[in-house]
Amino acid sequence: xxxxxxxxxxxxxxxxxxxxxxxxxxxxxxxxxxxxxxxxxxxxxxxxxxxxxxxxxxxxxxxxxxxxxxxxxxxxxxxxxxxxxxxxxxxxxxxxxxxxxxxxxxxxxxxxxxxxxxxxxxxxxxxxxxxxxxxxxxxxxxxxxxxxxxxxxxxxxxxxxxxxxxxxxxxxxxxxxxxxxxxxxxxxxxxxxxxxxxxxxxxxxxxxxxxxxxxxxxxxxxxxxxxxxxxxxxxxxxxxxxxxxxxxxxxxxxxxxxxxxxxxxxxxxxxxxxxxxxxxxxxxxxxxxxxxxxxxxxxxxxxxxxxxxxxxxxxxxxxxxxxxxxxxxxxxxxxxxxxxxxxxxxxxxxxxxxxxxxxxxxxxxxxxxxxxxxxxxxxxxxxxxxxxxxxxxxxxxxxxxxxxxxxxxxxxxxxxxxxxxxxxxxxxxxxxxxxxxxxxxxxxxxxxxxxxxxxxxxxxxxxxxxxxxxxxxxxxxxxxxxxxxxxxxxxxxxxxxxxxxxxxxxxxxxxxxxxxxxxxxxxxxxxxxxxxxxxxxxxxxxxxxxxxxxxxxxxxxxxxxxxxxxxxxxxxxxxxxxxxxxxxxxxxxxxxxxxxxxxxxxxxxxxxxxxxxxxxx
Numbered sequence: 001x002x003x004x005x006x007x008x009x010x011x012x013x014x015x016x017x018x019x020x021x022x023x024x025x026x027x028x029x030x031x032x033x034x035x036x037x038x039x040x041x042x043x044x045x046x047x048x049x050x051x052x053x054x055x056x057x058x059x060x061x062x063x064x065x066x067x068x069x070x071x072x073x074x075x076x077x078x079x080x081x082x083x084x085x086x087x088x089x090x091x092x093x094x095x096x097x098x099x100x101x102x103x104x105x106x107x108x109x110x111x112x113x114x115x116x117x118x119x120x121x122x123x124x125x126x127x128x129x130x131x132x133x134x135x136x137x138x139x140x141x142x143x144x145x146x147x148x149x150x151x152x153x154x155x156x157x158x159x160x161x162x163x164x165x166x167x168x169x170x171x172x173x174x175x176x177x178x179x180x181x182x183x184x185x186x187x188x189x190x191x192x193x194x195x196x197x198x199x200x201x202x203x204x205x206x207x208x209x210x211x212x213x214x215x216x217x218x219x220x221x222x223x224x225x226x227x228x229x230x231x232x233x234x235x236x237x238x239x240x241x242x243x244x245x246x247x248x249x250x251x252x253x254x255x256x257x258x259x260x261x262x263x264x265x266x267x268x269x270x271x272x273x274x275x276x277x278x279x280x281x282x283x284x285x286x287x288x289x290x291x292x293x294x295x296x297x298x299x300x301x302x303x304x305x306x307x308x309x310x311x312x313x314x315x316x317x318x319x320x321x322x323x324x325x326x327x328x329x330x331x332x333x334x335x336x337x338x339x340x341x342x343x344x345x346x347x348x349x350x351x352x353x354x355x356x357x358x359x360x361x362x363x364x365x366x367x368x369x370x371x372x373x374x375x376x377x378x379x380x381x382x383x384x385x386x387x388x389x390x391x392x393x394x395x396x397x398x399x400x401x402x403x404x405x406x407x408x409x410x411x412x413x414x415x416x417x418x419x420x421x422x423x424x425x426x427x428x429x430x431x432x433x434x435x436x437x438x439x440x441x442x443x444x445x446x447x448x449x450x451x452x453x454x455x456x457x458x459x460x461x462x463x464x465x466x467x468x469x470x471x472x473x474x475x476x477x478x479x480x481x482x483x484x485x486x487x488x489x490x491x492x493x494x495x496x497x498x499x500x501x502x503x504x505x506x507x508x509x510x511x512x513x514x515x516x517x518x519x520x521x522x523x524x525x526x527x528x529x530x531x532x533x534x535x536x537x538x539x540x541x542x543x544x545x546x547x548x549x550x551x552x553x554x555x556x557x558x559x560x561x562x563x564x565x566x567x568x569x570x571x572x573x574x575x576x577x578x579x580x581x582x583x584x585x586x587x588x589x590x591x592x593x594x595x596x597x598x599x600x601x602x603x604x605x606x607x608x609x610x611x612x613x614x615x616x617x
Contacts, residue, residue: 013039014039019122023136025118026093028118028140029115031141034139034154036136036155036158038134038136039132039133039134040135040161040162042133042165044130045130046124046125050123051326052180053123053133054099054323055326057319057326058178058181059164063160063161069081072291075289075293076091076092077092077322078090079322083113084149088113089109089112090109091108092105093108094336094409097324098333098345098347099331100123102123103120105324112142113141113146114139117138117139118138118139119135119138120136137157182222184221185223185224186221187220187312191311194311195219198312199212201256202252202256203216205256206252207245207249211241211245215253230259230306230307231305232246232304232422247430248432251430251432251436252432255436258312259308260306260309261437263280263283264302264303265283265302266302267296269289269357269411269413271328275287279440280443281446282443283302283443285298285445287301293360298446299447299448303421303422304423331411332413334411335409335410336410337400338407339402339404339407339408341402342402343410344398344399346397351371351394352369352415352416353368353369353416354413355367355413355415356410356412357412359411365381365386367387367390368391370391371391378397379396379399380399381410383400383401383404423450424545425452425545428545429453429496429508429510430496431487431491433496434552443547447546447555448545449543449544450544450545452543453508453510453558454510454511454512455507455509456537457505457538457565458486458504458505459504459537460504461533466532478532479503479532481531482503482531482534483500483505486507489521492521493509493514493521495509496509498552498553506559508554513585515538516586520574523572523573523574533572535570536569536574537566537569538565538575538576538577539561539579539580540558540577540583541579542558543556544556560604560605564603564604564605565577567602568611569613573614573615574616576612577609578609590612595614
């Protein structure tokens with residue numbers, strides 16, 4: 001990589017007045033200002049430098065800034081920390097940003113050497129592959145006697161920025177975030193022997209040895225900022241390992257006492273964790289986020305994470321800054337506009353669908369579809385008018401118009417669900433979870449949306465006649481033995497057994513193709529001449545998880561249709577609904593088998609149902 005500070009300057013850098021013209025001081029009080037502006041040129045494009053600069057908590061730690069503590073009261077965030085031995089306390093004003101462009105934050109102090117602080121970080125393209133980073137800090141001193149100390153402190157901070165940002169940018173190509181900013185932690189001194197014993201137990205379990213070692217190492221030396229909330233999907237991506245295998249390893253690590261399994265209630269807007277429970281039956285039915293000023297049901301707001309067991313590691317989140325852009329990566333724009341004012345922004349939005357939202361309102365103001373074609377057609381978003389569905393080319397400028405009587409914060413966020421979130425449905429359709437955590441169940445009033453699941457029903461053909469011919473004891477043994485085979489095949493194909501109903505079994509899969517392959521394996525095992533013959537029906541759809549007889553069960557139209565489809569097949573046959581057949585991998589299987597397509601009416605199901613049926617010889 002080129003020297004990050006040896007770039008050709010394509011234009012003179014902005015002065016403080018120029019920067020403040022675009023990012024004026026917020027209303028945080030009057031007084032004499034002390035101001036600093038540092039300009040740092042690096043050989044990275046803005047989109048690659050943004051994750052480093054916007055993760056201010058980790059960056060502050062790298063810069064040598066002290067740890068901060070935050071608490072939330074009635075939706076307002078208050079912070080505290082010690083700077084040069086002097087305690088400071090402040091109220092955090094909500095941050096504003098346009099991803100890959102700039103962010104600003106301000107603080108109003110009730111204690112310490114300042115009355116107010118305002119900061120701007122702005123990224124400007126520099127040539128084809130570079131960025132000019134502007135870092136502005138302005139403060140209003142509490143007393144004139146404190147001015148020399150403030151000048152000294154911020155001069156030191158400027159030197160740290162100029163030294164660390166180019167160094168980190170150079171290393172970023174070889175060691176991507178967040179590993180670049182990881183600082184090793186330590187186990188409690190009194191827990192060293194316990195960790196050694198638990199590590200040995202995990203290595204003895206049926207999990208990949210390399211993943212067991214990595215999880216053990218994470219608990220032993222992982223960054224304090226990481227071990228308090230481990231997200232399996234993000235961790236698997238960082239380590240370049242199989243997500244399913246890592247999830248199973250973490251479940252076993254939880255069982256032996258290295259980790260805790262946590263159910264997080266996440267705000268659907270800011271996606272911040274509002275509550276965390278280690279017992280599934282303690283999840284509340286309703287949640288609230290005072291920061292976003294919304295209330296919500298928790299059925300679709302629960303995510304699964306892990307954390308180092310508190311007997312081994314301190315699990316109090318350590319914070320060096322609010323770092324809001326980094327903690328809300330799905331939010332591309334957050335911009336406050338005063339009543340009657342307008343603001344022009346130039347967001348960097350890749351082709352896709354985005355949700356337009358006004359902070360404090362649960363319903364979206366509209367949706368924005370960004371097309372792949374470039375263009376400069378401007379778009380105007382008025383706070384008092386719903387946009388519904390609008391389209392714009394990539395690169396289109398946006399004007400925010402607050403035609404309301406009060407200040408309004410405009411938010412543009414990715415409309416797709418968080419792709420790194422681990423949803424409960426992923427666990428509930430995993431046989432290892434049901435085996436290892438058989439005591440886990442929902443509260444009696446809680447229903448969790450588990451998203452789209454593929455449900456497989458098996459049923460013994462002619463079971464009534466079998467009981468009559470063989471007698472109850474012998475028939476019972478036959479049914480029990482057949483369940484062992486079915487359960488094993490469901491687990492082998494990455495599914496989970498949800499329940500049995502008489503001599504029928506219900507399994508759940510996250511991948512429809514896994515369910516179909518499992519169905520064929522079942523029918524091949526129970527071929528002509530087997531003690532029993534089976535029929536198999538499969539459907540894919542959204543479900544909710546409920547507590548039934550102290551166990552996790554699925555409920556919904558998708559379950560009902562899967563059960564009804566069994567009436568369309570006989571021994572050795574499989575039937576799948578259209579929703580399952582629509583999956584490309586399943587469609588290929590159906591084409592290879594020459595499956596018969598039919599349109600039928602089923603009792604209790606509205607309208608005609610399209611299904612596909614074939615026989616395993």
